Amino acid sequence: MTDLNSKPELDPPTGPAPTDLVIEDIVEGSGAEAQPGGTVTVHYLGVDYDSGEEFDSSWSRGQSITFPLTSLIEGWKRGIPGMKVGGRRKLTVPPELAYGPAGGGHRLSGQTLIFVIDLLNA
Template sequence: MTNLERPEVPFPEGPAPTELVIEDIVVGDGAEAVASSTVDVHYLGVDYETGEEFDSSWSRGESINFPLAQLVEGWKQGIPGMKVGGRRKLIVPPRLAYGVAPGHPLAKKTLVFVIDLLGVK
C-alpha cells in the first residue's frame, strides 16, 4: 500500500449529506477490517463546508493505529468491510462525528475523510 500518495479531496458539491456516505476509491485485497479490529491507517480529514484540512496522518509523516471501537461512529460504521490496500472516502454527518452539542471544535460539522487501510489486527 506504500504506492498511494497523499490524497487530494475535491471540494464537494451540493448540500452536506445527512447519512454516512461510503465510497471506495481503491478496493484492497488484503485482510478485512471488522468492528473489533485495530487498524493501521493513513488518513486525511477536511471540513465538508470549507474544504479546510483539520487533521492528517500524512502531515505528521506516519500512519497511526486505532482500535475501531474507540473512534467516532462514522469510522466504526465506515471502515468494517474495508480490506488492507484499500482507500475509502467517508462523508460523516455531525451526529456520527463529534455531535451537535457545543464543546468540540468539530461539533456540528460534516467531515470528509480519505482513509488508506495499511493493516488490521
C-alpha cells in the same frame, strides 16, 4: 490511477452535506478485511465538508496510526469494517456520527466531515 503512497487530494464537494454516512471506495484493497471492533493501521486525511479545509492528517505528520475501532467516532466504526488492506475509502460523516451537534464542546462539533482513509493493516 490513485497513488496510495501519497497524500490524497480532494475536490471540493458540491451541494448540501449528506445527512447519512456516505461510504465510497476509491480503491478496493485485496488484503485482510477490517472487522468491527478490530484494530487497524491507517493513513488518513480529514477535511471540513463546507470549507474544504484540512483539520487533521496522518500524512502531514509523516506517520500512520494504529488504533482500535472501538475508540473512534461512530462514522469510522461503521465506515471502516469491510474495507480491505490496500484500499482507500472516502467517508462523508454527518455531525451525529462525528463530534455531535454544534455547541458540543469539540472544535468540530456541528460539522460534516470528509475522511479519506488508506487501510494499511487490519
